Amino acid sequence: NAGVMQNPRHLVRRRGQEARLRCSPMKGHSHVYWYRQLPEEGLKFMVYLQKENIIDESGMPKERFSAEFPKEGPSILRIQQVVRGDSAAYFCASSPTGRGSPLHFGNGTRLTVT
Amino acid sequence: GQQLNQSPQSMFIQEGEDVSMNCTSSSIFNTWLWYKQDPGEGPVLLIALYKAGELTSNGRLTAQFGITRKDSFLNISASIPSDVGIYFCAGQEYGGATNKLIFGTGTLLAVQP
Numbered sequence: 001n002a003g004v005m006q007n008p009r010h011l012v013r014r015r016g017q018e019a020r021l022r023c024s025p026m027k028g029h030s031h032v033y034w035y036r037q038l039p040e041e042g043l044k045f046m047v048y049l050q051k052e053n054i055i056d057e058s059g060m061p062k063e064r065f066s067a068e069f070p071k072e073g074p075s076i077l078r079i080q081q082v083v084r085g086d087s088a089a090y091f092c093a094s095s096p097t098g099r100g101s102p103l104h105f106g107n108g109t110r111l112t113v114t
Numbered sequence: 115g116q117q118l119n120q121s122p123q124s125m126f127i128q129e130g131e132d133v134s135m136n137c138t139s140s141s142i143f144n145t146w147l148w149y150k151q152d153p154g155e156g157p158v159l160l161i162a163l164y165k166a167g168e169l170t171s172n173g174r175l176t177a178q179f180g181i182t183r184k185d186s187f188l189n190i191s192a193s194i195p196s197d198v199g200i201y202f203c204a205g206q207e208y209g210g211a212t213n214k215l216i217f218g219t220g221t222l223l224a225v226q227p
Contacts, residue, residue, distance in 0.1 A: 004156075033214065042118075042202055042217035043157065056212040091156050098213045100145050100164070100206065105156035 004106035005074075006092050012112045019079040019086070021109045025094030031055075032075045033093040033103060034067055043091060048098075049075060055098070082113045120203055120218030127193055128226050135201060135221040136187040143205030146179050146186040147215065151200045160201075161188070193225050 005024040013019050025032050031050055035043040048056040049069040060067070064082075069075040079086055089110050093103035120137045127133060137146070145164050149157035161172050163179035163186060170177055176189045186203055203218040 006156075031213065035215075040220075042219055043215070045214045045216070048213060056214060058212075059214075095213070099208050100213075102145075102147055102159050102162045102206075103215060104159060105149075107154075107156045 004092055004094050004104055006106035006109050008109060009107065010110050010112070012114060013082050014114055015083055016081050019082050019111055021077040021079075021090050021092075021111070022074045023077070023092030023094075023106060024074045025092075026104055029094035029096050029104075031095045031098050031101075032069050033095075034075075034077050035091045035093065035105075037089045037091060037108070039088075046077075050098070079111075082111075084113050087111055087113045118203055118205055118216055118218035120221055122221060123219070124222040124224070126224045126226070129194060131193055133190040133193055133197075133223060134187060135203075136185060137203030137205075137218045138185045139205055139216075140184070141205070142183040143216075144183075144208055145206035146177075147204045147206060148175075148177050148186070148188045149202045149204060151202060151220075153199075157202060190223075193223075195225050195227050198223060198225050 033048050034046040037043045045059040047060050047067045064080045066078045089108045091105050091108045093105045095101040095103050118139050147162045148160045151157045161177040166183045167181045168179045174191045200220045202220050204215040
Protein backbone atom coordinates (compact mmCIF):
# COMPACT_ATOMS: atom_id res chain seq x y z
CA ASN A 1 0.00 0.00 0.00
CA ALA A 2 1.84 3.08 -1.21
CA GLY A 3 2.19 5.90 1.26
CA VAL A 4 2.10 9.62 0.58
CA MET A 5 4.36 10.31 -2.40
CA GLN A 6 6.14 13.59 -2.80
CA ASN A 7 8.40 14.77 -5.58
CA PRO A 8 10.93 15.95 -6.13
CA ARG A 9 12.82 14.99 -2.94
CA HIS A 10 15.25 17.83 -3.45
CA LEU A 11 14.73 21.04 -5.39
CA VAL A 12 17.22 23.83 -5.97
CA ARG A 13 16.02 27.18 -7.27
CA ARG A 14 17.64 30.55 -7.79
CA ARG A 15 16.06 33.61 -6.22
CA GLY A 16 13.16 34.81 -8.33
CA GLN A 17 12.36 31.43 -9.90
CA GLU A 18 9.25 29.38 -9.30
CA ALA A 19 9.11 26.17 -7.26
CA ARG A 20 6.47 23.48 -7.81
CA LEU A 21 6.10 20.72 -5.27
CA ARG A 22 3.88 17.70 -5.91
CA CYS A 23 2.04 15.38 -3.58
CA SER A 24 0.01 12.25 -4.27
CA PRO A 25 -2.01 11.19 -1.20
CA MET A 26 -2.37 7.65 0.07
CA LYS A 27 -4.88 5.52 -1.79
CA GLY A 28 -8.37 6.24 -0.52
CA HIS A 29 -7.39 9.57 1.05
CA SER A 30 -9.13 12.68 -0.26
CA HIS A 31 -7.81 15.21 2.28
CA VAL A 32 -4.38 16.76 1.75
CA TYR A 33 -2.32 19.06 3.97
CA TRP A 34 0.92 20.97 3.46
CA TYR A 35 3.37 21.71 6.27
CA ARG A 36 6.71 23.54 6.34
CA GLN A 37 9.67 22.66 8.56
CA LEU A 38 12.64 24.91 9.16
CA PRO A 39 15.87 23.33 10.45
CA GLU A 40 15.61 22.09 14.05
CA GLU A 41 11.98 23.15 14.34
CA GLY A 42 8.63 21.42 14.37
CA LEU A 43 6.30 21.36 11.39
CA LYS A 44 4.07 24.38 10.79
CA PHE A 45 0.65 24.07 9.14
CA MET A 46 0.22 25.85 5.81
CA VAL A 47 -2.93 24.69 4.02
CA TYR A 48 -5.64 22.01 4.03
CA LEU A 49 -7.34 20.93 0.80
CA GLN A 50 -9.93 18.51 -0.47
CA LYS A 51 -10.45 17.72 -4.13
CA GLU A 52 -10.89 21.03 -5.95
CA ASN A 53 -11.39 22.95 -2.70
CA ILE A 54 -9.20 24.87 -0.28
CA ILE A 55 -10.63 24.22 3.19
CA ASP A 56 -8.21 26.12 5.43
CA GLU A 57 -5.34 28.28 4.21
CA SER A 58 -4.77 30.13 7.47
CA GLY A 59 -1.08 29.12 7.53
CA MET A 60 -0.22 30.21 4.01
CA PRO A 61 1.85 33.35 3.46
CA LYS A 62 -0.30 36.02 1.86
CA GLU A 63 1.86 36.41 -1.21
CA ARG A 64 3.72 34.15 -3.64
CA PHE A 65 2.36 30.87 -2.20
CA SER A 66 -0.58 28.95 -3.64
CA ALA A 67 -1.89 25.39 -3.46
CA GLU A 68 -4.31 23.30 -5.43
CA PHE A 69 -5.70 19.77 -5.41
CA PRO A 70 -7.38 19.21 -8.78
CA LYS A 71 -10.00 16.60 -9.54
CA GLU A 72 -7.36 14.53 -11.32
CA GLY A 73 -3.70 14.40 -10.43
CA PRO A 74 -1.54 15.35 -7.49
CA SER A 75 -1.78 18.30 -5.15
CA ILE A 76 0.60 21.12 -6.07
CA LEU A 77 2.22 23.67 -3.77
CA ARG A 78 3.56 26.56 -5.84
CA ILE A 79 5.97 29.21 -4.66
CA GLN A 80 6.51 32.10 -7.04
CA GLN A 81 9.58 34.34 -7.05
CA VAL A 82 11.35 32.31 -4.36
CA VAL A 83 13.55 34.03 -1.80
CA ARG A 84 16.25 32.56 0.46
CA GLY A 85 13.84 32.48 3.39
CA ASP A 86 11.70 29.95 1.51
CA SER A 87 14.45 27.33 1.94
CA ALA A 88 12.91 24.60 4.09
CA ALA A 89 11.50 21.08 4.01
CA TYR A 90 7.91 20.98 2.78
CA PHE A 91 5.84 18.01 3.86
CA CYS A 92 2.56 16.82 2.50
CA ALA A 93 0.16 14.70 4.55
CA SER A 94 -3.12 12.99 3.78
CA SER A 95 -6.06 11.55 5.69
CA PRO A 96 -9.16 9.57 4.71
CA THR A 97 -11.58 11.99 6.36
CA GLY A 98 -11.41 15.48 7.75
CA ARG A 99 -12.66 14.92 11.25
CA GLY A 100 -10.04 13.60 13.61
CA SER A 101 -8.45 10.96 11.40
CA PRO A 102 -4.65 10.91 11.85
CA LEU A 103 -2.46 12.52 9.21
CA HIS A 104 0.11 10.39 7.38
CA PHE A 105 3.12 12.24 6.03
CA GLY A 106 5.30 11.90 2.96
CA ASN A 107 9.09 12.18 3.03
CA GLY A 108 9.08 15.80 2.02
CA THR A 109 10.65 18.06 -0.58
CA ARG A 110 13.75 19.91 0.51
CA LEU A 111 13.82 23.27 -1.20
CA THR A 112 17.07 25.20 -1.37
CA VAL A 113 17.07 28.72 -2.74
CA THR A 114 20.45 29.99 -3.88
CA GLY B 115 0.67 31.37 16.94
CA GLN B 116 -0.32 28.42 19.06
CA GLN B 117 2.54 26.39 20.46
CA LEU B 118 3.02 23.18 22.30
CA ASN B 119 5.76 22.99 24.91
CA GLN B 120 7.60 19.70 24.66
CA SER B 121 10.23 18.48 27.11
CA PRO B 122 12.92 17.53 27.43
CA GLN B 123 14.53 19.11 24.39
CA SER B 124 17.03 16.26 24.13
CA MET B 125 17.92 13.03 25.89
CA PHE B 126 21.08 10.94 25.81
CA ILE B 127 20.56 7.50 27.30
CA GLN B 128 22.03 4.01 27.40
CA GLU B 129 20.45 1.14 25.55
CA GLY B 130 17.92 -0.62 27.76
CA GLU B 131 16.88 2.46 29.72
CA ASP B 132 13.30 3.72 29.82
CA VAL B 133 12.47 7.15 28.38
CA SER B 134 9.71 9.62 29.16
CA MET B 135 8.79 12.84 27.38
CA ASN B 136 5.80 15.12 27.65
CA CYS B 137 3.91 17.89 25.98
CA THR B 138 1.76 20.69 27.41
CA SER B 139 -0.51 23.24 25.82
CA SER B 140 -2.48 26.28 26.87
CA SER B 141 -5.34 25.05 24.65
CA ILE B 142 -7.55 22.00 24.63
CA PHE B 143 -7.19 19.53 21.76
CA ASN B 144 -9.61 16.94 20.42
CA THR B 145 -6.83 14.45 19.70
CA TRP B 146 -3.17 14.04 20.63
CA LEU B 147 -0.69 12.27 18.37
CA TRP B 148 2.93 11.25 18.70
CA TYR B 149 5.26 11.09 15.67
CA LYS B 150 8.88 10.05 15.17
CA GLN B 151 11.05 11.68 12.54
CA ASP B 152 14.34 10.25 11.26
CA PRO B 153 16.86 12.50 9.48
CA GLY B 154 15.77 13.29 5.95
CA GLU B 155 12.41 11.58 6.36
CA GLY B 156 8.86 12.59 7.12
CA PRO B 157 7.19 12.12 10.51
CA VAL B 158 5.85 8.62 11.12
CA LEU B 159 2.76 8.20 13.28
CA LEU B 160 3.44 6.22 16.48
CA ILE B 161 0.31 6.59 18.60
CA ALA B 162 -3.01 8.46 18.34
CA LEU B 163 -5.07 9.34 21.44
CA TYR B 164 -8.74 10.26 21.15
CA LYS B 165 -10.21 10.52 24.66
CA ALA B 166 -9.18 12.42 27.76
CA GLY B 167 -7.50 10.02 30.20
CA GLU B 168 -6.88 7.41 27.48
CA LEU B 169 -3.76 5.27 27.89
CA THR B 170 -2.61 3.49 24.72
CA SER B 171 0.31 1.17 23.99
CA ASN B 172 2.09 0.25 20.78
CA GLY B 173 4.79 -2.32 21.51
CA ARG B 174 7.33 -0.67 23.81
CA LEU B 175 5.62 2.69 23.50
CA THR B 176 2.91 3.94 25.86
CA ALA B 177 1.17 7.30 25.64
CA GLN B 178 -1.53 9.02 27.65
CA PHE B 179 -3.99 11.80 26.84
CA GLY B 180 -4.18 14.09 29.87
CA ILE B 181 -7.50 14.45 31.68
CA THR B 182 -7.50 18.21 31.14
CA ARG B 183 -6.93 17.60 27.37
CA LYS B 184 -4.02 20.01 27.54
CA ASP B 185 -1.18 17.55 27.91
CA SER B 186 0.18 14.17 26.92
CA PHE B 187 3.18 11.99 27.68
CA LEU B 188 5.05 9.30 25.77
CA ASN B 189 7.07 6.53 27.42
CA ILE B 190 9.51 4.21 25.65
CA SER B 191 10.57 1.14 27.59
CA ALA B 192 13.84 -0.76 27.18
CA SER B 193 15.24 1.57 24.54
CA ILE B 194 17.21 0.20 21.57
CA PRO B 195 19.53 1.95 19.10
CA SER B 196 16.85 2.23 16.41
CA ASP B 197 14.77 4.41 18.76
CA VAL B 198 17.14 7.26 17.89
CA GLY B 199 15.35 10.17 16.25
CA ILE B 200 13.24 13.23 16.97
CA TYR B 201 9.89 12.69 18.66
CA PHE B 202 7.12 15.20 18.13
CA CYS B 203 3.82 15.54 19.90
CA ALA B 204 0.96 17.10 17.97
CA GLY B 205 -2.42 18.38 19.07
CA GLN B 206 -5.17 18.01 16.51
CA GLU B 207 -7.84 20.65 16.02
CA TYR B 208 -10.83 19.77 13.91
CA GLY B 209 -14.37 20.93 13.49
CA GLY B 210 -15.90 23.61 11.36
CA ALA B 211 -13.64 24.22 8.41
CA THR B 212 -10.37 22.98 9.77
CA ASN B 213 -8.44 19.85 10.56
CA LYS B 214 -4.86 20.65 11.45
CA LEU B 215 -2.01 19.60 13.69
CA ILE B 216 -0.09 21.90 15.99
CA PHE B 217 3.34 20.37 16.55
CA GLY B 218 5.53 20.48 19.62
CA THR B 219 9.14 21.58 19.49
CA GLY B 220 10.46 18.02 19.45
CA THR B 221 12.60 15.80 21.67
CA LEU B 222 15.87 14.53 20.25
CA LEU B 223 16.62 11.03 21.52
CA ALA B 224 20.10 9.54 21.32
CA VAL B 225 20.67 5.94 22.46
CA GLN B 226 24.14 4.66 23.18
CA PRO B 227 24.60 0.92 22.63
